[in-house]
Amino acid sequence: MTPEIFIQILASGLLMGLIYALIAVGLSLIFGLMDVVNFAHGEFMMLAMYATFGAVLLIAIDPLFLAPLVVAALFVVGATAYLGVVQYAMRAKANLGMVQIFATFGLAVVIRGVAQLLFTPDYRNLPPNLLGGKTVSLGGIYLPLPQLAGGLVSVAAFTGLWLLITKTDFGKALEATREDAGAVALVGIDKNRVFTLGWGLGAALVGLAGAMLAINYYIYPDVGAPFALIAYVVVALGGFGSVFGALAAGILVGLVEAVSAVILPSSLKAVGIYALYLAVVFVRPRGLFGSL
Template identity: 50%
Template sequence: MDGDVLLQAIASGLLIGMVYALISVGLTLIFGLMEIVNFAHGEFLMLAMYAAFFGRSLVGLDPMLSLPATVGLLFLLGVLTYRGIISRILHAPMLAQIFATFGLGLFLRGLAQFFWSPDFRSVEAPFLAGLSGGGVEVGSVSLGVPQSAAALLAGLAFLALYLFIDRSRTGLALQAVAEDRATATLMGINSDRMFALGWGLGAACVGLAGAVLATFYYIYPSVGVVFALIAYITVALGGFGSVPGALVAGLLVGLVEVVSPTLFGFSPAYKYAVVFGFYLAVVLVRPQGLFGRF
């Protein structure tokens, strides 16, 4: 086993792990707030990637320049989803909640395929891919610029989220609603607005992930499916509702996915099987996930 190869795999795993963490944190934010899993999360990611794509092909904006618009659009989509669908099923059985969001996902995927065809697309000459030839050498390890930028942005997003949730008044209100909706309402917090904000933030996070992912990944209507699957595993692994859990679990999932084939020498075709198996092994020891509260 070559040490350099292993080092390279660790670095790549951590980079993609940051993206997984960013996708997952949106899911876990929403869950922590209202115990609803958004099964349309992958389609939110897909829409963000298309937003980045069309920003380039229609308006000529690089995904990095259209990024604020993409994040804003996704925030809006999250709020609309809450207002239009979720607010009506807050007290419905868990199954109805699962299928309302699952139906939304199918609906969005169908629309995307109807309007934009099932073709695989990619953003033309993204700025990041051209920067310093698209790669940087750190010692013996070479890192893709888009991947590194994605990881960096994900890190910044986590920092911003932490500051917002733990330091701002609105963030504290969010936490209060997550803790105890009724008491928070008595304290004068409008829980309905907090829920809408939670959905907006959750979707905005996945919007950011989609915008950066679009610079180095193919864009097609069902692109969200595999990422969403990983996000569910990541969220459950970290503990539903835990933001630090999503970060740690995202990095772990990325590491397991990339390092395990290198380390144990099996075909990368099995990488997701190993990730899912790793998840099962962890939750069977810790049923509430790594950072779960219950």
């Protein structure tokens, strides 16, 4: 392998990793807040991609500028999922964990079915746009603009999230609720409201990832599944509930995947990611930055 190829692979892995991180952080946030693993996370991303596709066709503005709209739409989807399904799952008196898993799993299947019903199973792609298919070459290292934009947006989103959690009242309520959901009621925080907003925020984040990914990716009802599996591994690798962990783990997974595809047979590259996860949790059973 020439140094040039090696740098190219690292650069590509890094950009992909930032996207993985952005997909995963919403999952991690929701988990940190209320110990729920959302099995419909990949389907949220799929919805965001369809939303981008639909918005482009309807409004004919570049998808890049439609991302805020998609994020807002997904916020509503997430909040609705909480109010319509998850809050009932939270009330279970027995088997809490499994009820949540299967309530969200059922939700995922329903969303896929609805997507097939509404959008048909055809593969969709955005029409030519500002970034799609464009790439810049820096001394022989190619950086595709959609992924570059995705990476930058991801970094910006993480910065924003950090500010939100540390500097705002909502962030403090979020933090307080995740530490002791029972006690916050005493200080006048409406737990249900925080959870609703948390789900909205989690879905909005994966919505942002979906909007960025849609620029240069095919869209169909099952598009979320391969990303969701990676997102679960990223969240666990980083440590459930840790926002920074999701970022670090996402990047790490992107890099390891890119390198594995070269040193292993390509069809086994995911084994590299899986081995990384096992190696980390055998040494650190709570993931890289898990505090729980």
